[in-house]
Amino acid sequence: MAGFAESSDAWSKAWLDMQKQYMDAWLKLSPDKMPWQAAASPFAAAGGNPWADSFEQWSKLFGQGMPKTARDVNARLFDLGKSYMSMSESFWQLLQQGKDTAAWSGNWQELLKGSVAQLGKGFDFPGGAADPWSGFASLWGLPLNNWQRMAAAFSPFPGEMEKALREERVPETSEMTRLVRHYLSVPPVGYTREWQQQLQDWSRLSIEYTHAVQDFSTLLGKVVQRALELFGKQVTERSKAGESFEGLRALYDLWIDCGEEAYAEQVATPEFPHLQAELVNALMRMKRHEQLIVEEAMTALNIPTRREMDTTHQRVHELQQQMRQLQDALEDAAEARVQTPAPAPAPTRKVAARKKAAPRKAAAKKTASTATRRAQPKTRKG
Amino acid sequence: MINLPLQPDQVLKEAVEFNRKITAGLTSLKQIGEVEVGTAPKDAVYSEDKLVLYRYRPTVDKPAKTPLLIVYALVNRPYMTDLQEDRSIIRNLLDHGEDVYLIDWGYPDGADRFLQLDDYINRYIHHCVRHICKAHGLKKINLLGICQGGTFSLCYTAMRPERVANLVTMVTPVDFHTPNNVLSEWARGLDVDLLVDTVGNVPGELLNWTFLSLKPFRLTSQKYADLADILDDTKKLKNFMRMEKWIFDSPDQAGEAFRQFVHLFYQQNRLVTGGLEIGGRPVSLGAVTCPVLNVYATYDHLVPPESSKALKQHVGTRDYTTIEFKGGHIGIYVSGKAQHDIPPAVAAWLQERSS
Numbered sequence: 001m002a003g004f005a006e007s008s009d010a011w012s013k014a015w016l017d018m019q020k021q022y023m024d025a026w027l028k029l030s031p032d033k034m035p036w037q038a039a040a041s042p043f044a045a046a047g048g049n050p051w052a053d054s055f056e057q058w059s060k061l062f063g064q065g066m067p068k069t070a071r072d073v074n075a076r077l078f079d080l081g082k083s084y085m086s087m088s089e090s091f092w093q094l095l096q097q098g099k100d101t102a103a104w105s106g107n108w109q110e111l112l113k114g115s116v117a118q119l120g121k122g123f124d125f126p127g128g129a130a131d132p133w134s135g136f137a138s139l140w141g142l143p144l145n146n147w148q149r150m151a152a153a154f155s156p157f158p159g160e161m162e163k164a165l166r167e168e169r170v171p172e173t174s175e176m177t178r179l180v181r182h183y184l185s186v187p188p189v190g191y192t193r194e195w196q197q198q199l200q201d202w203s204r205l206s207i208e209y210t211h212a213v214q215d216f217s218t219l220l221g222k223v224v225q226r227a228l229e230l231f232g233k234q235v236t237e238r239s240k241a242g243e244s245f246e247g248l249r250a251l252y253d254l255w256i257d258c259g260e261e262a263y264a265e266q267v268a269t270p271e272f273p274h275l276q277a278e279l280v281n282a283l284m285r286m287k288r289h290e291q292l293i294v295e296e297a298m299t300a301l302n303i304p305t306r307r308e309m310d311t312t313h314q315r316v317h318e319l320q321q322q323m324r325q326l327q328d329a330l331e332d333a334a335e336a337r338v339q340t341p342a343p344a345p346a347p348t349r350k351v352a353a354r355k356k357a358a359p360r361k362a363a364a365k366k367t368a369s370t371a372t373r374r375a376q377p378k379t380r381k382g
Numbered sequence: 383m384i385n386l387p388l389q390p391d392q393v394l395k396e397a398v399e400f401n402r403k404i405t406a407g408l409t410s411l412k413q414i415g416e417v418e419v420g421t422a423p424k425d426a427v428y429s430e431d432k433l434v435l436y437r438y439r440p441t442v443d444k445p446a447k448t449p450l451l452i453v454y455a456l457v458n459r460p461y462m463t464d465l466q467e468d469r470s471i472i473r474n475l476l477d478h479g480e481d482v483y484l485i486d487w488g489y490p491d492g493a494d495r496f497l498q499l500d501d502y503i504n505r506y507i508h509h510c511v512r513h514i515c516k517a518h519g520l521k522k523i524n525l526l527g528i529c530q531g532g533t534f535s536l537c538y539t540a541m542r543p544e545r546v547a548n549l550v551t552m553v554t555p556v557d558f559h560t561p562n563n564v565l566s567e568w569a570r571g572l573d574v575d576l577l578v579d580t581v582g583n584v585p586g587e588l589l590n591w592t593f594l595s596l597k598p599f600r601l602t603s604q605k606y607a608d609l610a611d612i613l614d615d616t617k618k619l620k621n622f623m624r625m626e627k628w629i630f631d632s633p634d635q636a637g638e639a640f641r642q643f644v645h646l647f648y649q650q651n652r653l654v655t656g657g658l659e660i661g662g663r664p665v666s667l668g669a670v671t672c673p674v675l676n677v678y679a680t681y682d683h684l685v686p687p688e689s690s691k692a693l694k695q696h697v698g699t700r701d702y703t704t705i706e707f708k709g710g711h712i713g714i715y716v717s718g719k720a721q722h723d724i725p726p727a728v729a730a731w732l733q734e735r736s737s
Contacts, residue, residue: 070411073609073626080606081404088397091388245388248396252607259599267564276595277571280588284573288580309492310582317496324505331512 087255088248198293205286212282216275219266226262231255400610407613414616417623420461422473424484428513432488435510437481438472445481448547448736449514449523452484453507453538455530456639457589459631460486462715463528465624469716474725480732485510485531489633495582497636499537499643500661507538511545524732526550529685529711533647536693537660540669548735549670550728552677553711555685556667557692559651564596565684569648578637586632596683625716654696667693673701675731677724682711703731 184204188196234254238245245251266272291306298305428435437449452472454460463484464472475482485507490497514523522545527535532554539546558566577584594601612618652658658665674697678690687706694702705727707714714720 070414070623072630073606073623074408074411076602076606077404077408077609080603080610081401084400084607085397088393088400091390091393248388248393248400249607251388253604256599256604260597263598268562273564273567273571276568277573281571281573281576284576284580288576291580306582310495313493314496316493321501328508 084252087252091248091251198289198296202286202289202293205282205289209282209286212275212279216279219272219275223259223262223266226265227255227259230258230261234258403610403613407610407619410613410616410619414619414623417620417627419466419624419627420464421467422464422470422476427483427517428510430506430509432490432494433506433510434486434488435513436484436486438476438484440481441473441476442479444479445476446479446733446736447481447518448520448732449481449483449518450475450550450732451510451514451523451525452482453525453527453531453535454485454487455528456487456502456635457530457632458628459633460484462628462712465628465716466621469621469721471715471721471725474721475729478726478729480729483510483514487633490583490636491634492582495637498638498661499534499646502636502639503534503538504541504661504663507534508542508545511538511542515545521545522547524548524550526552526728527554528552529554530643533653536653536667536670536697537658537665539672540665540667541660541663543669543671546672548673548675548732550675550677550731551690551693552724553679553682553685553690553714554676554693555647555689556696557651557654557689558648559654560686560688560692563686563689565592566648568592568595569644572644574641574644574649578641582637583634584637584640586634589635590630590632593684625712654692666698667696668698671698671700673703673735674699675703675705675728677705677707677714677728679707679709679711679714681709682714684711701735 184200184207186200188194188200190196231254235251245254295305295307423439424436425439426434427437452460452463454463464470467473472482472484487502487506511523511525515521525535525539525546525548527533527550529552532551533556535546535549535551536554536556539549560566581588609619609622612622646652646658653665653667656666674693676690676693678685678687680687682690691704694704705724707720707724709717709720714724
């Protein structure tokens with residue numbers, strides 16, 4: 001595995017050589033002014049993964065003027081492209097070793113196993129758990145990032161800040177957590193005690209949410225580890241049987257299959273739906289508390305609040321329901337008048353009214369009894 | 383001889399090819415423009431709040447005397463039934479002689495936060511049914527409920543049996559507690575009161591995340607890898623973009639209706655365990671006595687087939703038919719096989735029962 005890290009430069013160089021062949025074509029695709037066109041080479045300033053960096057610039061520029069749906073797809077394609085390239089790089093490094101190293105002529109399957117374990121190390125992070133959002137597992141990071149993006153809409157933190165907090169996480173059992181919890185449990189006193197209490201409660205809820213994210217991340221880390229295990233096993237078995245893969249895409253598809261299989265295994269545990277639901281619940285508890293704080297502040301400033309809007313909407317809805325019931329009653333009565341034959345002329349208004357009411361009562365009774373009879377279990381045709 | 387599963391040069395070559403496809407394909411994406419959905423000619427015939435009732439223009443000289451009202455789910459948009467010219471359940475139903483109406487629920491906003499299931503079922507659906515009955519001089523019409531719209535249609539039929547001549551349910555959840563129902567497992571742990579009290583209307587984004595979480599690797603990664611292969615094919619790309627638009631075109635859910643649906647159906651499973659009431663009216667599947675056609679998909683990951691098939695044990699009708707479609711929840715609307723099989727079968731079943 002010694003050459004694993006060092007080969008990164010070799011990958012970049014090889015990739016760069018081939019990439020350059022496509023540069024002219026790219027420039028032809030977008031003949032408009034490109035801010036980086038004046039530079040000697042877009043890759044010169046890029047550093048890191050040349051494909052990702054240059055593609056990002058190109059994609060941003062090219063995305064302008066795209067229809068909205070196409071822009072979203074463009075962004076997703078770009079995310080996938082980065083992950084796909086990351087995967088390609090990892091496999092290339094692995095296979096390049098196999099091509100050049102004598103060690104592979106022995107038991108290469110063992111080497112593969114070690115390499116897969118090495119790939120898994122890409123997502124170790126503080127606390128001993130795994131961050132499924134990073135490294136080789138970034139293909140898995142795509143779906144998981146959806147939560148981050150979705151939650152950012154509810155959270156007071158920008159999405160990147162949430163990510164930073166996740167990376168700097170402190171385990172629930174740590175001394176730091178204990179100290180913070182202790183501090184937050186100190187009863188506030190004095191003229192601003194209520195305000196202090198609100199902030200303490202919010203801090204506690206935000207810690208709870210961070211831990212809910214961590215717990216879910218850890219669970220997903222298990223999915224990634226299991227997926228790698230399945231993947232390594234499958235590749236080894238196929239290779240032992242003398243089978244080869246049609247190409248990189250076949251490996252990628254296998255990887256996805258292993259991911260779904262590992263995910264399905266985890267989803268079937270009672271822990272998974274619990275932690276997934278708790279992720280939403282913890283976010284909502286924190287958000288709800290923020291709303292209360294904001295409501296109080298807005299009320300103090302005599303600014304209308306969501307609570308007032310809700311009260312108004314609820315009252316409008318209740319009025320609408322009452323009106324609807326009256327309208328429906330009128331419509332039903334009108335329909336009944338159309339469907340019921342007019343009675344013969346009666347001698348007095350009083351008697352006529354009684355007679356008119358009678359058939360409707362009878363009809364209603366009949367309908368009710370029919371409905372009751374129909375509700376009994378019956379043998380089916382089908 | 384080293385038996386490598388893949389040659390490194392091949393990996394590099396493929397990576398480059400993948401890159402080429404994406405970069406070239408983005409030109410197609412830029413040029414593709416906005417994709418059109420829901421192209422079958424139709425007329426808005428009734429509206430109430432944000433709801434619009436459409437009547438599709440019949441394509442045969444003498445359409446069926448009893449119209450068919452399609453009740454779609456509140457989740458996602460109903461144009462899935464008429465996604466494009468050659469993938470349209472509605473066009474196929476029209477071509478097979480049906481007179482088709484469709485409810486478009488619209489996009490609820492903050493002012494709709496207190497809409498309840500009672501509003502959706504006993505008001506909106508009922509008013510649409512009543513409008514159609516009046517327009518055609520009929521006492522009852524045919525209903526076709528899809529997914530959650532199927533559950534609504536069952537409830538409506540149970541409460542207003544005199545209004546429904548025949549009921550068709552497609553990929554409709556009935557028993558919400560069957561095994562391997564991942565969505566239900568998640569919903570059961572959800573504090574839906576806290577959620578609705580906090581966000582009001584439930585954001586479509588949250589629902590998207592939930593649905594993507596059911597098969598995350600296929601739906602958020604592999605799908606786009608497949609896209610790279612069709613980027614240079616305008617027709618296929620447009621098909622993909624239409625589907626993509628539909629998947630992420632998720633209206634927010636009216637808060638109170640969402641709260642009730644999760645409580646009564648996902649958490650308490652009242653449709654099969656009993657005791658369901660909507661707007662103070664009891665709802666019993668035993669009261670559904672009109673002919674019922676239940677269409678379900680064998681590989682449905684959103685509504686497991688067992689959940690739909692449970693209808694047979696609870697519905698009161700003596701005329702109960704099922705169609706098993708070998709496909710998934712989405713394929714049943716848009717796949718070529720579904721287009722070929724489902725609408726003609728539904729139309730034939732309805733015509734056999736037309737009086």
